[in-house]
Amino acid sequence: MDRRDFIRMASWAGLTCVLPAAMDPLRASAQPISGSAYTGTYWIFMHAGGGWDPTHLCDPKGRATENENNPMGRFLKSDIRTAGNIEYAPLGDDGAALDAFFQTHYERLLVINGMDTTTNGHDQGTRGTWSGRTAEGHPPIGALIAATHGPNLPMPLIGYGGYLDTQGVTNAVPLGDGGLLHNLAHPSRPDPTGSEENYFGHPDVPGIVQREQQLRLLRMQGKQRLPRIWDGQNELMLARLGQDDLKRVSESLPENFSNNQLERQIQVALAAYQAGLSVSVSVSRGGFDTHGNHDGNHLPRLIDFVNGANFAMQEAERLGIADKVAVVMGSDFGRTPGYNNGNGKDHWPISSMMMMGPGIPGNRVIGGTDDRHGIQLIDPVTLLPTGSPDTAEGTRLSIAHVHRALRNLAGVPNDFKAAFPLAGEDLPIFG
């Protein structure tokens, strides 16, 4: 069975669509096949767009002395900070800019260093980091998890950025990042957060309009035989089924939104999760492709990015769902050892990922790199570095390994695994 057949089969099984049979014209109302609220792990995928520099984050290198030629970074090795078993770079004026994140969360945090993305291309790297394969054709892990656990939810994957080519397994919903959602949650009300009065002055009139809309769409579908048009009509029908659920998101939205866009997006996503309507969200921050003035441009973004993850966990804590939230951070690839003539850093295929959440063992670093951020093989059992590929035995830690583990952890079914196969073998990344 090829992927096309699989997707077709999956859709007929109700993974992404509702059949006309699910509509009951006699009752004159559209019913989703399954509308149960999702209460499992909420997955937040954070993409640092452009290729981040792990040597200034969770795989810190720095320089031995002030006078070192061609240093990996401009901080001293002796200033590298630690939180439990995890080392991190001393960023910011006082070297403590990453403390809030690492010191607070190290017990839950898994750091994967020395991960080989095998590419220097942005598109390939972004695809690889989030799908496990640099070539086109695989959906992001967030989409697979969303399709697994929330096939009939209205916004299983909220897509604010990053790699969102879902390959049809689910839709990535751009949910907006503020109070306008209230307007959409109550489309028939002029004042969605105030009076319940609608545009028609009668509470039942919008229901008549919506009922007849869906019935007309069914009639049109019944007469349509070109698959492209039929599919388009089906998309609209499915999309409409999710309308009422927005009210639940609206009710869960905070009264005050953050001034930071990434943080607002996380607030909306967590509200969608609280409403039981979403399984995952993909957010992204750009500007990491610093071929020039690396320290000046890249490091402040790294700090903001990591603070975004910190905010996500704080918000989850405030909402009482911290034990349900998983955060996964990654980027296109890493950056070259040392600085170029423009004080920038170019593309480098070795990268890191950081993650925490249910089922992810914390206070742990797996994989590693040498002093120049060169790859090291790992012991396939302990996952500790064994040395350079030239001299040591072991396994090369790949993005496919990480994604195999993520898929297993998130319960992605074998059907999806077979439809979107990954190279390599399973490693005990999550124990």
Place this chain on the structure above:
Amino acid sequence: MSQTCIHGSLKAGLAILLLGSVLTVSGCKEDPTLFGGCSTQDINVCPRSDGFANPYEGQLELLSWPETLRKASLQLTGKLPTESQRAVAEVHGQLGLEASLAEMMRDPGFSQRMIELYNDHFLTDKYLGRENAIELLDEEEWPNLRWFESRFPGDDETALMTNDSLAREPLELIAHVIRSERPFTEILTADYTMANAYSAFSMIGLPDIPVGLGDNPEGFQEIYVPGIPHAGILTSAMFLNRFPTSDTNINRHRSRMAYYFFLDIDINQFGDRPVDASSDFGENPTLNNPDCTVCHTTMDPVAGLFMNWNENGEYSGEGEWFGPDYILPPGFNGEALPDQNRRNALQWFAQRVAQNPRFAQATVKTVFEGLTGQEILDVTIPTPPDMGGMGGSDGAGGAGGDPGVGGMGGDPGVGGMGGDPGVGGMGGDPGVGGMGGDAGVGGMGGDPGVGGMGGVGGSTPPPPPPPLPDDEPNIDPTVDPALQRAYNVQQQVLRTIQQRFIDSGYNFKLLVREIVLSPYFRAKNASPLTSDLEKELSTFGTARLLTPELLSRKIEATTGIRWRSNPNRSDYLLDQYRIFYGGIDSDLVTQRVTEPNGVMASLAQRMAYEVACSAVPYDFSKPVSQRFLFPDIDQNTPLSETSDQVREAVRHLHDRLLGEDLAGGDEEIAATMVVLMEAYNLGRQGLADGSVSDQLVGQCRLNNDRMTGADLPESRRINRDTEYTIRAWMAATSYLLSDYRYLYE
């Protein structure tokens, strides 16, 4: 390029006096254009198309000519067809449609639509607003950049106008070439750029000229910036900033995008070779490592052609580039850049792209996908360049390199050229050694000790870059045969369009016309299909969710109002709801969402309610002759299921909003009557028992003109709905405004 006179915005006396010496302007003596005299009033002078046969006659149902006309008009201009266009399409069929299209393509809305279509690719609208474009440019290079600060201190509007005019430079060039029916290749070969009075001052510096002397200072025209070898979009500062370079990227990104946009070649598809960080990349891997050269061999020579343009998009004119021991020499498609063209390398490149059939192929693809909203089916195997031109066949790479640069053998797995393992190229002396491919591994077979590096100073010219990939790539044999047939049929139509486009001298309007006439734009339905035929017809039928821009224009065209909070604000779909509805901001969000989701469905629903709330009272308030929605019924006409007048009014709504010409007894008329009458009966019941107010909600009340904001006379004001007729019509109207046929085209 004619320099005989100045026309347009700056023709006022003083402007001519001052600008004449520096503005290179043409267009006064327009040659007659292909579509210039063609109109619905005189269809006999219209150029005729051979049209397209229905490839599945009897099975594939196409839109009628009037239906095609409506769809094209909304798509191309954002307006409904005129009465005369409708009439001529009814009577003369395809010929009438062709005449109507010629008229439409003279509409300013058409230019706007084409700008929008190309911005989806170039994304230069990122620089609209604030001083986003101005800040890209260096005042040392552009000393009059901020001319407005001295002339109009504190005038934010002039500053913004200047910024946006600079930002629109590349897209206005496209609009200009289309409008004037010049060969579309001129978007690359133009030896001028586009500016209006605002941006011309910034670009060519005439700070003493006050703005506003011309009769249309906002109108764009051709200008020549002294000292700049313009090559259309390729040398546009906005384009070059949007696709930037760096010290280490050295124009490769620009090269890749030039191939992608103008030659329909995605270099990234050439190879998906993993980069092995632990392996020895060797010296200069983009030159020597087959994992890298599979793409860089094509990419790097064109990167060199951008040599004169720095990261800010400024021209240096130095004609300097790295030596061949660092990066492949500049060139394109089997041809090395001659030394005498080093300072105008992009003009040299533009001429060659323009002559290549792939330019037409790329343009057809861009416009086809832009107008239909559907991707062209691709079931082929990506074809990297034939690296035979680089030497190195059968491991004899670079044998002729004396004393210049030897050749590079290709990787047989990709390039189809086999080198015996380890034989490698016999490098020139002292040329770059050839890299013979190892058939099994694709590694570097060349012996660097033999090949060596160098050859810079040799008298033999460096090897030219490889020719472009085959125009007719191989179909992937594993693809379903029905899809292979679908591909072949589609390619046949596209190749026909491409040839007609070329034969017309690259007339863009002809290209648009042919796409509209094609069965891919017109497919509507089919007879019952077998599953095989269903796959084969899977490329037919546009089911395109309208973009926020298209929907916004359609709302105004069909209802007569714009969806916005008041006349001083932007349309919702172009502002606060743009991203919600799947639009782009050309910056952080650059990919449109083409499938609706719950949020977008809710947004469409809110649009339908709010537009109906705004448009229905407004329409009823107008004189009958000016009404869009209710020309044959009054707001006080009692509603009844048996009323022919009411049924006729519903029929008109279907026609106006959805383009459906239905009989009075059609089931869809009956369904809309259900909405109307159920709402009416419920509302009247509520009025009777006091649960429903006879006042319209505030947002629907009409006291000011919806379009201008002007106070309306008492006779046109509507605040009450004592019989619940207005709100019943609002229900029926919103039902149709949120329909599939309204939201999709």
